[in-house]
Structure formats: structure tokens, C-alpha cells
Amino acid sequence: MRIVMIGAGYVGLVSGACFADFGHDVTCVDKAEDKIARLHAGVMPIYEPGLDSLVAKNVAQKRLSFTTDLADAVRGADAVFIAVGTPSRRGDGQADLSYVYAAAEEVAGHLDGFTVIVNKSTVPVGTGDEVEAIVRRTNPQADFAVVSNPEFLREGAAIEDFKRPDRVVLGVEDERAKAVMQNIYRPLNLNESPILFTGRRTSELIKYAANAFLAMKITFINEMADLCEVLGADVQQVARGIGLDKRIGGKFLHAGPGYGGSCFPKDTLALTRTAQEAGRPTRLIETTVAVNADRKKAMATRIAAAAGGDLTGRRVAVLGLTFKPNTDDMRDAPSLDIVPALLALGAEVHAFDPEGRHEAEPLLPGITFADGPYEAAEGAAVLAILTEWDQFRALDLRRLKAVMAAPVVVDLRNIYRTSEMAEAGFTYSAIGRGA
Numbered sequence: 551m552r553i554v555m556i557g558a559g560y561v562g563l564v565s566g567a568c569f570a571d572f573g574h575d576v577t578c579v580d581k582a583e584d585k586i587a588r589l590h591a592g593v594m595p596i597y598e599p600g601l602d603s604l605v606a607k608n609v610a611q612k613r614l615s616f617t618t619d620l621a622d623a624v625r626g627a628d629a630v631f632i633a634v635g636t637p638s639r640r641g642d643g644q645a646d647l648s649y650v651y652a653a654a655e656e657v658a659g660h661l662d663g664f665t666v667i668v669n670k671s672t673v674p675v676g677t678g679d680e681v682e683a684i685v686r687r688t689n690p691q692a693d694f695a696v697v698s699n700p701e702f703l704r705e706g707a708a709i710e711d712f713k714r715p716d717r718v719v720l721g722v723e724d725e726r727a728k729a730v731m732q733n734i735y736r737p738l739n740l741n742e743s744p745i746l747f748t749g750r751r752t753s754e755l756i757k758y759a760a761n762a763f764l765a766m767k768i769t770f771i772n773e774m775a776d777l778c779e780v781l782g783a784d785v786q787q788v789a790r791g792i793g794l795d796k797r798i799g800g801k802f803l804h805a806g807p808g809y810g811g812s813c814f815p816k817d818t819l820a821l822t823r824t825a826q827e828a829g830r831p832t833r834l835i836e837t838t839v840a841v842n843a844d845r846k847k848a849m850a851t852r853i854a855a856a857a858g859g860d861l862t863g864r865r866v867a868v869l870g871l872t873f874k875p876n877t878d879d880m881r882d883a884p885s886l887d888i889v890p891a892l893l894a895l896g897a898e899v900h901a902f903d904p905e906g907r908h909e910a911e912p913l914l915p916g917i918t919f920a921d922g923p924y925e926a927a928e929g930a931a932v933l934a935i936l937t938e939w940d941q942f943r944a945l946d947l948r949r950l951k952a953v954m955a956a957p958v959v960v961d962l963r964n965i966y967r968t969s970e971m972a973e974a975g976f977t978y979s980a981i982g983r984g985a
């Protein structure tokens with residue numbers, strides 16, 4: 551199959567490289583010239599484990615290429631995937647579809663023979679209809695069908711998630727398009743990943759429903775964590791105790807500083823807007839959005855309290871800035887709420903992140919970027935772990951204590967045992983561990 555991927559970002563680049571690895575002929579198109587130039591030079595524009603070697607292998611075997619020339623790529627393609635951003639729209643928080651619609655319009659003029667236009671971006675219900683209308687309006691002669699194929703990969707585990715997904719969802723209302731999509735996903739089907747065919751609108755809603763449900767699950771355990779702290783219980787044991795019930799499931803029950811990232815915050819908000827526009831507000835999701843936003847803001851106060859209350863002129867060490875480990879993505883990271891709040895409390899912040907520095911620097915002015923965890927900790931009155939990078943899981947506690955001004959650790963990801971921290975002489979507080 552000849553596949554074109556419009557947008558070589560976290561989703562487009564990973565999906566394109568994986569499709570190429572399955573044997574398809576893939577061209578990734580991006581209008582960002584610097585991104586394409588870097589890819590031509592073999593440099594990944596994002597940090598995602600395993601992506602550089604996967605890309606290099608498929609480029610070498612001539613199944614994967616990169617271009618800024620959309621017209622040339624689209625001609626003769628069997629399927630054109632749209633994998634551009636759908637950020638929150640300023641003002642109302644609904645998904646901004648301008649990139650999707652612009653891509654649809656650009657594609658329309660160059661279609662050649664029957665082509666499936668596949669929406670991989672996360673888009674509100676009805677977007678497929680609008681994409682279809684745009685293409686028809688722009689090129690009335692075009693022979694095409696529009697399919698919805700939401701993506702469920704997680705950053706940091708994107709390749710594994712793409713190649714071995716729990717399911718593939720395809721919103722298809724055209725038999726020829728169904729055959730093309732079956733061909734494209736055949737390698738996954740052979741891996742025994744279920745492929746679910748639905749109507750296009752249903753498929754669009756499945757994506758938002760999945761993200762909203764996961765965001766609610768996290769928010770639920772975060773509220774249990776707060777309760778654990780005042781009631782003298784342990785949230786990790788509560789999570790295990792409920793998660794072993796197969797009806798609940800043990801995943802996405804890690805309490806923390808509140809969910810962040812490029813998708814949960816924007817998608818939960820967009821779904822509340824869609825529901826409001828449809829006259830059927832979703833109170834559960836509206837509450838989830840509000841509770842999570844408040845939670846992120848409250849984390850700085852928690853860090854200040856651990857240091858005795860007043861942070862004025864005192865140094866705070868921050869470990870981890872990205873919204874989760876194994877990515878350089880800073881979009882809606884909890885650190886973007888927590889660090890400015892620490893600065894507003896008068897703290898001097900020294901931070902270290904293994905991969906996020908480049909993205910974080912312009913977003914977090916006024917802080918010092920350290921070269922390692924111990925450098926960040928030097929002279930600190932309190933050290934806060936914001937992201938659970940593996941390299942923070944086994945810090946040399948003796949060395950840490952020796953460089954800090956006071957041995958105080960606030961662990962917002964629960965990666966240490968209370969007993970080991972106490973033995974090492976730290977005042978330690980974590981999330982939801984009142985027991």
C-alpha cells in the first residue's frame with residue numbers, strides 16, 4: 551500500500567515509521583521545513599525511545615521518506631492519513647480544527663484515483679463529515695472516501711503501543727475504503743489485535759470517551775489519595791486492592807500531581823464542549839477537568855509546606871519537567887503549573903530533566919537548568935520529584951543528603967519507600983500515603 555502521512559509529529563512520525571516497518575511504502579509530509587530537514591539528516595525532531603533506529607532502518611530500506619511537497623506525495627496514494635495537531639481553541643477550549651481542515655483542502659486538489667482520506671488526529675464528532683464536504687467542494691471530481699481511525703498510542707511507549715495495540719478502531723462507511731484499511735492493518739490483525747469497524751461518528755466519539763475515562767480514573771485515584779492522607783490509609787494499596795478486580799483493572803491508578811500531556815487536558819475539555827454544544831452536558835467529565843486543574847495548582851503549596859511554609863529566597867530542586875517519563879513533550883505538563891507557582895512563592899528553582907530541557911527552557915523562564923539531579927539538589931531546602939524518570943528511582947540518597955541544605959523530599963510520583971527515606975535521614979512526603 552502507498553501511504554501518505556500528513557504531519558510528522560508524535561503520532562504521524564511514529565505511525566509512518568511503523569507502517570513502513572510493516573512493509574508499506576510511506577511518505578511523511580510536514581510543512582515545518584526544519585523538521586523535514588532534520589529527518590533527512592537522520593536526526594529525530596522528537597524524543598521517543600526506539601524511534602531513531604526504526605526510522606533509520608526503514609529509510610535505508612527505502613520504504614520511508616520525508617518531504618514538504620504534499621502535492622507530489624499525495625498523487626497515486628492509496629491512503630492519506632491526516633495526523634496534524636488539534637490543540638485547544640483559544641476562548642472556548644473546543645478542538646481547533648483549522649490544521650485538519652487546511653490539510654483536507656490541500657490534499658483535495660491532488661487526489662488521483664480512488665484514495666482513502668484517514669483522520670488519525672483526535673477530532674470532535676462530525677469532523678469526518680466536514681472533511682468530506684471540504685474535499686468535495688475543493689475537487690468535485692475526486693474519487694475518495696473519508697475514514698476515522700483514532701490513535702491510542704502513549705508517548706514514551708509509542709512504538710510498542712502502535713505495533714501491538716489493544717484494538718484498532720475504524721469508522722468506515724464505504725466498502726472500497728474498508729478493503730484498503732483492512733490491507734493497511736492486516737499485519738496488526740495477524741498479531742491478534744482486534745479491529746473494530748464502526749460508523750464514522752461512533753469512531754470519533756470512542757477516542758474522546760477512552761481518554762475521558764482514563765482521565766477520570768486517574769482523577770478518582772487522586773481523590774482517594776487525598777482521602778488516604780487524612781484517614782491514615784495507603785493509596786498504593788487501595789489501587790492494588792481495587793485494581794485486582796477485573797471490572798476495575800489495575801492500570802491508570804497511579805496517584806500523582808494530576809494528569810497532563812498533549813491529550814488528556816485538551817481532549818477532556820473538548821468533550822465537555824461537544825456535550826454542551828449538543829445540549830447534553832457531561833457533569834462527570836466537567837468535574838474531572840476542574841478537579842485536575844485545581845490539583846496541579848495545589849502541588850506548589852504542598853512542596854512549600856514540606857519545607858516549613860515559607861519559600862522566600864530558598865532553593866527548591868525539581869526533578870522532572872516533562873508530563874511523563876521517556877518523552878521531551880512539555881505540552882500541559884504539571885510542571886508548567888507547579889514551577890511558576892513555586893517562583894511566585896519566592897523560591898529559587900533549580901531543575902533537571904533528562905530529555906525535556908530544550909522544550910522546557912522557553913516555557914519556564916526564571917529558573918536554573920541543572921545538568922543532573924545532584925547538581926539541581928545543591929543547596930536546596932526541598933527536593934520535589936515531578937516526573938518518574940527511571941534515573942530518579944535509585945538516587946544515591948547519601949550523596950543527595952550531603953549536597954542539600956535540608957534533607958526534605960516531596961515525591962509526587964510515589965517512587966520511594968517511606969522506610970528507606972526515613973533510614974537515609976530524610977523528611978519525606980509522598981502522595982496518598984497517610985499510613
Ligand code: NAD
Binds near residue numbers: 634656701703
Ligand atoms: P504534533 O504537534 O507533534 O504534530 C503535528 C504536525 O503536523 C506538526 O509537525 C505540524 O508541523 C504538522 N502539520 C500541521 N499542519 C500541516 C499541514 N497542513 N501539512 C503538513 N504538516 C502539517 O501533534 P501530535 O502530538 O502528533 O498529535 C497529532 C494528533 O494526534 C492530535 O489530534 C492529537 O490529539 C492526536 N494524538 C496524539 C497522541 C500523542 O501521544 N501525542 C496520541 C494519540 C492521538
Ligand code: UGA
Binds near residue numbers: 706806810811813873
Ligand atoms: C494518553 C493515552 O494514554 C493514550 O492512549 C492516548 O492515545 C493519548 O493520551 C492521546 O490521545 O494523545 P499520553 O498522554 O501519551 O497518552 O500518556 P499517559 O501515559 O496516558 O499519561 C498522561 C498523563 O496521565 C501523564 O501526566 C501521566 O503522568 C498521568 N498519569 C497516567 C497518572 O497520573 N497516573 C496514571 O496512572 C497514569
